[in-house]
Amino acid sequence: MTMSTAPRFWRHIPQRYNLIGTHCVNCGEYYFPPREICPNCRRDTVMEDYKFEGTGTVVTYTVIHNATEDFERQTPYTLAIIRLDEGPRLTGQVMADPDDVEIGTKVKPIFRILGKGGEKGIIYYGTKFVPV
Amino acid sequence: MPAGIVSYGVYIPKYRIRVEEIARVWGDESDVSGNLNVFKKSVPDVDEDAVTIAVEASRNAIRRGRIDPARIGVIYAGSESHPYAVKPTGTIVGEAIGTNTDLTAADFEFACKAGTAAIQACLGLVSAGMVDLGMAIGSDTSQSAPGDALEYTAAAGGAAYVIGKDDLIAEIEDFYSFTTDTPDFWRREGRPYPEHGGRFTGEPAYFRHVTNAARGLMRKIGVSPEDYDYAVFHQPNGKFPLRVARQLGFTKEQIYQGLVVPEIGNTYSGSCLIGLAATLDVARPGDRIFVVSFGSGAGSDAFSIMVKDGIDKLGNGVPLVRDYTSETKNEYMDYAMYAKYKGKLRL
CATH class of the missing domain: 3.40.47.10 (Thiolase/Chalcone synthase)
Structure with missing residues (x-):
């Protein structure tokens, strides 16, 4: 098992497949990954699940040339910090020629394989990004 | 209903x-x-x-x-x-x-x-x-x-x-299937690549099954190729669907809209369904589409489809x-x- 155990992956399926985070109705802040307590509102938190559209902007990025064994066939590839349109930031892989990605690039979500537990393990699906 | x-x-x-x-x-x-x-x-x-x-x-x-x-x-x-x-x-x-x-x-x-x-x-x-x-x-x-x-x-x-x-x-008016045990293409458990019977996959497999399913459906619901605006046949290559269309009495004009294989290859389970989608992309209410799939092994499913007003919505x-x-x-x-x-x- 090279990425995570089955229960750990299973718990994160809503976030990984559909970018399910949370939204504090009280102050309007969005959170990804989801939070149960809004740090702005504390005991006044009124949290609801929220499905992010997945569209956003590249805040910064790095191009991986020397990858771990699981990803060495994908080099060079781009890892980016993406600010979702609703505000939260997350780290994700941008599937494009590294020359086509820069700070400010608009991206949208795609459903891809994030990794595999070797030849015998679970296939970990989830969200990556491509330039719009 | x-x-x-x-x-x-x-x-x-x-x-x-x-x-x-x-x-x-x-x-x-x-x-x-x-x-x-x-x-x-x-x-x-x-x-x-x-x-x-x-x-x-x-x-x-x-x-x-x-x-x-x-x-x-x-x-x-x-x-x-x-x-x-x-x-x-x-x-x-x-x-x-x-x-x-x-x-x-x-x-x-x-x-x-x-x-x-x-x-x-x-x-x-x-x-x-x-x-x-x-x-x-x-x-x-x-x-x-x-x-x-x-x-x-x-x-x-x-x-x-x-x-x-x-x-x-689009209403699926009816369908008809034709299935036999024809070992023209297979992949055994655990093997990475399929095997096939070469040219055997032509006449006894593709053409026999597609034509029997197509004729079976036309006979079942009493229609002929002229009753259709479009036709989509399984596309293992760009030649077979053209030839089987001709054998059945369909014209090139009826199948060109759904013929996607020259540009993308054979997408197997996606093949004639992508061809149908390419046809629905341009179809108008009242258009009628004839679809016949083929799966090695072997079988064909033929469908008669009538496009409805909902396509405009x-x-x-x-x-x-x-x-x-x-x-x-x-x-x-x-x-x-x-x-x-x-x-x-x-x-």
Whole structure:
């Protein structure tokens, strides 16, 4: 098992497949990954699940040339910090020629394989990004 | 109450390899592209498989029809390249498109016609009133051994159809199937690449099954080729559907709109379903479409489809087939990169 155990992956399926985070109705802040307590509102938190559209902007990025064994066939590839349109930031892989990605690039979500537990393990699906 | 198609979506990977490039590597100096009437084929990205293609096609279908995923009570996913031998593709699709847990799902396999078999099964449940909507998927990242004739055409892509009784964009008027035990193509458990009977897959397999299913349906509902605006036949290459159309009395004009194989190759379970989608992309209410799939092993499913007014109410902004086949959207790769992307290099 090279990425995570089955229960750990299973718990994160809503976030990984559909970018399910949370939204504090009280102050309007969005959170990804989801939070149960809004740090702005504390005991006044009124949290609801929220499905992010997945569209956003590249805040910064790095191009991986020397990858771990699981990803060495994908080099060079781009890892980016993406600010979702609703505000939260997350780290994700941008599937494009590294020359086509820069700070400010608009991206949208795609459903891809994030990794595999070797030849015998679970296939970990989830969200990556491509330039719009 | 009539049942049929409520929405549809497709997905085709952006990478392409030219058939000529494959021929160059293996020293085939004949006019392979011309002989097959296939010029390039789609190649999945390193992180794409039959599941990711099924999810993207299904999400496109949901968006196009503005479908509430909670209404979907069944997902049947057809493929011959399900990434898990045991663990259903349909469960992953259901989670990814946001169905609720009030859902039945199963994976289908029937070489290139698993997707149309899934449509038939969904139609049964919908028509019986046992589910509100069903999702039928044909999706493949088809396999071919290096240097094998299949390598010129084995491609990747998929289509998803939402089947229901309300707000139809196309009524499935009837279907007819023809099935025999014909070992023209197979893959044993645990083997990475399929085997096939070479030319045996022509007359006794493809042509016998497609023509019998087509004639059986026409006889069953009393129609002839002239009654149809469009026809779509399974597309293992660009020659077979042209020839079988001629044998049955259909014209080139009737099949050109749905003939996608010259641009993307044979997407197996996605093949004639993508061809049908390309036809629905331009169809108008009142148009009639004749569809015949073929799956090695072997069998054919023939459908008579009548386009309804609902097709004018579909959402815009969802990719059409031509958006995926457009030259500007494709990225070409050489055989070395293709071998790497397809995992043909064993390190």
